Amino acid sequence: MITPLLTFSLILHVILGIVGVAASYAVWLELLKKSPSLSFLKKSSLISFFSYLLSWLSGGYYYVVYYGDIQKPKIIAGAYPWAHKIFTEAKEHIFLFLPFAVLALLIVIWKGNQDLSQNEGLRKGAAFLAGVITVLGLLIALAGIIISGAVR
């Protein structure tokens, strides 16, 4: 039986994950401009970092307390065992380094400051990192839908 705390942690994991993806997407979009708004970048990168971090922690709690013992055996015994064997396995490993990648982006934006508008190489590098984070975050979100759909 799923407890209210577990339900809350799942909701937090999903919603903050989406907010994290949306915020890193906003950073990516802004960094594609030749003169990005530093204030917008700072706010968006901060939201992105804390969203991914809290989604990571709440997802981890859900995984350890509930998913591993209750849902994983159901998926393995069900019609879609690949949902765990491929998608959960991939998701849990990729998700491990995502908050650190976002932390790196946060540091570049907060420390890089004025350099981002003047140094094109730095701006393009940061845009690439924001793009990688967004695409990985999106793939993790889609994997989450596949895994959730396999629990029947």
Added chain:
Amino acid sequence: MDIYLFLVIVHLIGTALGVGGATFIEIFLTKALRDGHVDPIESDFLKTTFTVVRAGLILALLSGFGFLLYYQLNGQAFKLYNPLLWAKLTIVIIIAANALLLQAHKISLYWGSAFSFVSWYGALIIGVFLTNAKSYSYFEVMLYYVIAVIAGSIILDLIRKSFSAKA
């Protein structure tokens, strides 16, 4: 108010802002390009409308994932494997990717506006099909979508040309 009704209302508001915004972007763009260039007032209108579309996308996205959570927590997880849902997710990703390509000037206005306009209406129509439990395969929906984008690009271009000729 129960949570499902709340999600429906937020999702409808997000979709209305997105579809309405995408429509007004086309109208403003057609009017702005009549004389061959976008002046500061027209540019300001367009920027405001882009913000409205982005707000709509965020609302629709958050409430959309709210629906997925609702299904998972209420024993309706089978709905997450509905091909229509995956077609809708694909189109939402195309909307986001198209915005990036437009920002980076990696896509022409001809295709960029067609993708934006048709994708928003496509997501709306698929949403109606999902609500009414219509059954289509993923590839069937995506084929119709590709045809709609090509037809949309031609129609939007014809409208723009006809307005430019009148100016």
